[in-house]
Amino acid sequence: MKQQLSSTNTQYSLKAASLPEEIKPVYTLTNAIMHESNPIQEKGLISIQGVDKIFVSERGHRVHALSNTWIEVAEKDFICIVGPSGCGKSTLLRIVAGLEQASSGQVLFQEQVQNKPHPQIGMVFQQYSLLPWRTVEENIILGLEIDRSSAHKKKETAERYLELINMKQFRHSYPFELSGGMQQRVAIARALANDPQVLLMDEPFGALDAHTRILMQRELLRIWEKNIKTVLFVTHSVDEAIYLADRILVMSARPGQVKEIIDVDMPRPRTRSNPRYGQLSEHILDMLEFDNISQSDTNNEYFSEVHA
Amino acid sequence: MRFHFRKRNTIMSKSLKRGALALIGPVLILLIWFVMADVIDNKLILPAPDKVFKHFITPLANIIGLGALTKNILVSLFRVFFGYLIAIIIAVPLGILMGYSRTANELGNSVISIFRPVPPIAWQPLVLAWFGVTSAATLMGLTRGDAYVYLNNFKISMTFIIFLGAFFPIVTSSIHAVSSIPKTWIESARVLGANEWDIFRKILLPGAAPTIINGMRTGLGSAWTCLVSAEMLPGSLSGVGYLITHAYEIARVDVVITGMISIGMIGAFLDFAFRFLESRKFKWQHQIK
Ligand SMILES: Nc1ncnc2c1ncn2[C@@H]1O[C@H](COP(=O)(O)OP(=O)(O)O)[C@@H](O)[C@H]1O
Ligand SMILES: [Mg+2]
Numbered sequence: 215m216k217q218q219l220s221s222t223n224t225q226y227s228l229k230a231a232s233l234p235e236e237i238k239p240v241y242t243l244t245n246a247i248m249h250e251s252n253p254i255q256e257k258g259l260i261s262i263q264g265v266d267k268i269f270v271s272e273r274g275h276r277v278h279a280l281s282n283t284w285i286e287v288a289e290k291d292f293i294c295i296v297g298p299s300g301c302g303k304s305t306l307l308r309i310v311a312g313l314e315q316a317s318s319g320q321v322l323f324q325e326q327v328q329n330k331p332h333p334q335i336g337m338v339f340q341q342y343s344l345l346p347w348r349t350v351e352e353n354i355i356l357g358l359e360i361d362r363s364s365a366h367k368k369k370e371t372a373e374r375y376l377e378l379i380n381m382k383q384f385r386h387s388y389p390f391e392l393s394g395g396m397q398q399r400v401a402i403a404r405a406l407a408n409d410p411q412v413l414l415m416d417e418p419f420g421a422l423d424a425h426t427r428i429l430m431q432r433e434l435l436r437i438w439e440k441n442i443k444t445v446l447f448v449t450h451s452v453d454e455a456i457y458l459a460d461r462i463l464v465m466s467a468r469p470g471q472v473k474e475i476i477d478v479d480m481p482r483p484r485t486r487s488n489p490r491y492g493q494l495s496e497h498i499l500d501m502l503e504f505d506n507i508s509q510s511d512t513n514n515e516y517f518s519e520v521h522a
Numbered sequence: 523m524r525f526h527f528r529k530r531n532t533i534m535s536k537s538l539k540r541g542a543l544a545l546i547g548p549v550l551i552l553l554i555w556f557v558m559a560d561v562i563d564n565k566l567i568l569p570a571p572d573k574v575f576k577h578f579i580t581p582l583a584n585i586i587g588l589g590a591l592t593k594n595i596l597v598s599l600f601r602v603f604f605g606y607l608i609a610i611i612i613a614v615p616l617g618i619l620m621g622y623s624r625t626a627n628e629l630g631n632s633v634i635s636i637f638r639p640v641p642p643i644a645w646q647p648l649v650l651a652w653f654g655v656t657s658a659a660t661l662m663g664l665t666r667g668d669a670y671v672y673l674n675n676f677k678i679s680m681t682f683i684i685f686l687g688a689f690f691p692i693v694t695s696s697i698h699a700v701s702s703i704p705k706t707w708i709e710s711a712r713v714l715g716a717n718e719w720d721i722f723r724k725i726l727l728p729g730a731a732p733t734i735i736n737g738m739r740t741g742l743g744s745a746w747t748c749l750v751s752a753e754m755l756p757g758s759l760s761g762v763g764y765l766i767t768h769a770y771e772i773a774r775v776d777v778v779i780t781g782m783i784s785i786g787m788i789g790a791f792l793d794f795a796f797r798f799l800e801s802r803k804f805k806w807q808h809q810i811k
Contacts, residue, residue, distance in 0.1 A: 313712065337710075342706055345724075346806040
């Protein structure tokens with residue numbers, strides 16, 4: 215662990231002077247390049263090894279979405295991924311989910327190559343993923359139905375997860391009768407009902423209003439603490455990442471690449487008034503802003519979101 | 523309890539009001555018809571309404587030597603349903619396949635695009651050349667008896683025309699229904715371990731059902747519209763369409779109008795039945811964005 219502390223990331227040396235010293239990324243891109251892989255990260259449950267993704271459109275137009283991405287995800291880790299939009303966060307998650315294939319490199323899950331949906335990997339999408347003709351309860355047990363579980367098990371599981379998300383009285387409601395926040399709770403319950411080891415979440419609260427969003431973050435942590443899973447959580451909001459994550463993975467603009475991994479060294483439950491909160495937030499925002507400037511991207515979405 | 527009652531009452535008065543509004547048009551037309559028939563005073567141009575309605579009052583009476591009105595309606599209904607059923611059996615799976623698979627779509631779409639604009643009536647000469655007066659009876663090898671008389675009414679040519687009328691609305695709406703299913707629905711099922719069959723059963727079919735049913739409703743209307751042209755084909759001896767053409771030949775305009783009203787009423791009723799089913803079964807569809 216010592217070597218990466220001593221090697222400074224030259225790109226940020228200017229900024230680093232004004233930052234509190236104690237923010238010590240556990241991984242930086244320059245380090246990884248120097249060592250030709252990622253000796254710093256320990257082998258994990260999910261091992262993303264040098265993944266590249268190039269999309270080729272119908273007209274032959276190529277989009278380099280992800281470039282040489284190395285990530286190790288340890289069991290029961292709560293990892294948040296932040297990065298400019300279009301940097302390949304969703305793509306990365308979709309590759310891990312097995313919905314998309316890497317152009318090169320590979321993803322290992324439990325030491326097996328992961329290239330198609332795996333029963334132990336669940337996913338929550340940003341919105342509108344519930345089946346509108348099914349009630350809340352029927353949506354929750356979709357995975358069990360696909361697995362051809364017994365009626366008894368379906369009933370029991372539905373009960374358990376309705377309870378977990380505090381929505382027992384809504385079991386017979388249809389998605390269109392629910393608020394956005396409630397719909398996402400059901401989507402989370404549906405993913406959990408399959409009892410996966412890993413939960414992938416792609417901006418699950420991205421479409422919610424600021425207040426609901428904060429409530430949902432609390433709710434998610436409550437659920438997670440009762441039911442600890444490995445979580446890979448993509449978000450736009452630095453604030454959200456600091457509130458939720460054990461570790462934050464900052465990605466650079468397209469082609470996406472892991473720029474830095476930061477441990478969130480704050481005890482849970484976290485309070486936004488903790489000075490550490492502000493320091494981490496500033497550090498990450500600076501890093502993203504650097505990207506924005508270098509990309510001459512004028513809208514600073516992270517900043518406005520945090521201060522909203 | 524009282525509140526519940528009140529609420530029910532307002533719902534009832536609301537639907538009563540809607541019913542009353544719906545009646546205004548037909549009543550107005552009837553009135554104009556009465557007046558015009560009186561003014562024109564020529565039953566070859568416009569017979570009075572009562573001359574027409576008497577056929578509905580005695581639906582079992584033999585009309586112009588073609589048998590009872592009800593019998594003719596039943597024969598037509600069977601013909602339509604037969605052609606329509608075949609259209610559903612072919613168009614729905616084909617449409618779902620084309621909506622889901624890009625290859626299937628590219629393969630089938632050109633053919634459908636070319637044939638769709640051709641009105642079914644335009645097929646008449648070809649259909650006659652191909653099928654002639656072959657009927658369900660001929661196919662079953664019958665030449666006499668009650669079954670022959672009955673089955674001989676179901677000519678392949680007619681069925682084909684009706685089939686064409688229903689096929690295109692159903693296939694195009696099925697394609698559209700499946701291709702507009704959000705990718706997220708399919709992917710949510712996939713990450714839960716769904717195979718292709720699960721996706722077909724649990725996502726595509728229920729997700730596309732409202733639009734497919736809607737296409738089936740249009741298809742039925744269209745099949746019903748093709749009936750008259752189908753029953754004008756040689757070899758036809760019964761059915762509402764035939765009743766109309768034959769009545770025209772012997773200058774019985776009252777029977778022509780009787781036939782028209784029968785087709786209209788039955789078509790409207792079937793359409794209503796479909797809409798009722800849609801509003802009952804697919805409430806969710808109108809609620810999502
Ligand atoms: N199916 C696809 N075909 C072509 N380009 C795609 C596809 N999916 C994503 N992309 C492109 O890849 C880049 C990364 O996309 P995405 O992973 O969705 O970014 P993020 O989630 O970080 O906003 C974007 O430029 C996007 O336009
Ligand atoms: Mg995204």
